[in-house]
Amino acid sequence: MKAISYRAYGGPDVLEYGDVRDPKVGPDSVLVKVRAAALNPVDHKCREGYLDAVLDAVFPVIPAWDVAGVVVQPGAAAPEFAVGDEVIGYVREDFLSRGTLAEYVAAPVRTLARKPRNLTFEEAAGLPLAGLTAYQVITKALSVTDGDVVLVHAAAGGVGTFAVQLARHAGARVIGTASERNHAYLRDLGAEPVVYGDGLGERVRALAPEGVDAAFDTIGGDTLKLSADLLAPGGRLASIADGSVIALGGQYCFVRPDAADLTRLTELVEQDVLTAHVQETFPLERAADAFRVLEEGRTRGKIVVRVDWAEEGGQ
Known part of the structure; x- marks a missing residue:
C-alpha cells in the first residue's frame, strides 16, 4: 500500500511517499480503508523525536493518529464493526510505527467510533484527537x-x-x-x-x-x-x-483513546452542538507540505490529509 513514512527523526524533509507493507489485522482490530487523516501538533513532535523517552519508534514510522474511513475487514474478535461501516478513530498505540497517513490502517476497536453522519470524511478526521x-x-x-x-x-x-x-x-x-x-x-x-x-x-x-x-x-x-x-x-x-x-x-492531561467518549462526540456533532472546521486539505503524497503548514502554528481548526481512491471518483 501507499503511505507516508520516515526512517529517522527530523523535519518534514524526512517524510517519504511510497510503498510499505500492508498492515496485519489482529483479533481485536479492524482494517480501515483510510479516506482522510488529520494532523496534530503531537505528530510533528513525535517525528522530531521529542517523545522518544516514552514511545519506542519502530522504523519506518507511518505518522499520525487521527483517521476517518471505512471498515473493510473486521478482526476475529471484533464484532463491534462490520464491512462497510464508516468510522473515525484516534488510533494511538504505545509505540510509533503504524499510523494513519496510509491507504489502510489496522485500528484496535477501542480506538474507534461510528463516523458522524453529517460530516464529510475530511471534517470527521479532525474530530478524534482534538475532540x-x-x-x-x-x-x-x-x-x-x-x-x-x-x-x-x-x-x-x-x-x-x-x-x-x-x-x-x-x-x-x-x-x-x-x-x-x-x-x-x-x-x-x-x-x-x-x-x-x-x-x-x-x-x-x-x-x-x-x-x-x-x-x-x-x-x-x-x-x-x-x-x-x-x-x-x-x-x-x-x-x-x-x-x-x-x-x-x-x-x-494526555488524551487517551476512549470509544465511549468518541461516541459521545459523534452524538454531539449530530445534534449540531459541535462543528468541525478544516482549514486546508492535502493529498496523501503532499503530506510533507501539510506538516509545514501545521508547524507554522497559525492553524484555524484542522489540517487534513485525504486519500483519493480512483474507484470512488476521488471523493
Whole structure:
C-alpha cells in the first residue's frame, strides 16, 4: 500500500511517499480503508523525536493518529464493526510505527467510533484527537458546569475550537485567547476573544474581575503561570502542554483513546452542538507540505490529509 513514512527523526524533509507493507489485522482490530487523516501538533513532535523517552519508534514510522474511513475487514474478535461501516478513530498505540497517513490502517476497536453522519470524511478526521482532548479536559479534568467562567488558550486551534464549544454547551461563559484575525471566528463559536501578548492578564481581568473558574492551558510556560494567577479562589487548572501544572495545583492531561467518549462526540456533532472546521486539505503524497503548514502554528481548526481512491471518483 501507499503511505507516508520516515526512517529517522527530523523535519518534514524526512517524510517519504511510497510503498510499505500492508498492515496485519489482529483479533481485536479492524482494517480501515483510510479516506482522510488529520494532523496534530503531537505528530510533528513525535517525528522530531521529542517523545522518544516514552514511545519506542519502530522504523519506518507511518505518522499520525487521527483517521476517518471505512471498515473493510473486521478482526476475529471484533464484532463491534462490520464491512462497510464508516468510522473515525484516534488510533494511538504505545509505540510509533503504524499510523494513519496510509491507504489502510489496522485500528484496535477501542480506538474507534461510528463516523458522524453529517460530516464529510475530511471534517470527521479532525474530530478524534482534538475532540477527545477537549472533551476529557472540559468535562472531566475541569468539570466545567453551568455558570462557570472558562479561559481557553489558543481557542481557535484544533483543540481550542472544540473546547470552546463544549464549555459553551455546558453553560459556561468562555474567554478565548487568539490572534486578532481569529476573533470573529471565536465570536461565532460563542467565545469572548482576547489577543495574545503583553497585557494579556489585564485584558482577561477586565472581562473577569473576580477571576476565572477554570483555565485550559494549551501552551505552557509563562502562559501556564499566568493562567494560575488568573484563577478565582477554588479555580481549576489543566494543561496539555506543561507538566509543571501539577506543582501549581492543576492537572496534566494526555488524551487517551476512549470509544465511549468518541461516541459521545459523534452524538454531539449530530445534534449540531459541535462543528468541525478544516482549514486546508492535502493529498496523501503532499503530506510533507501539510506538516509545514501545521508547524507554522497559525492553524484555524484542522489540517487534513485525504486519500483519493480512483474507484470512488476521488471523493
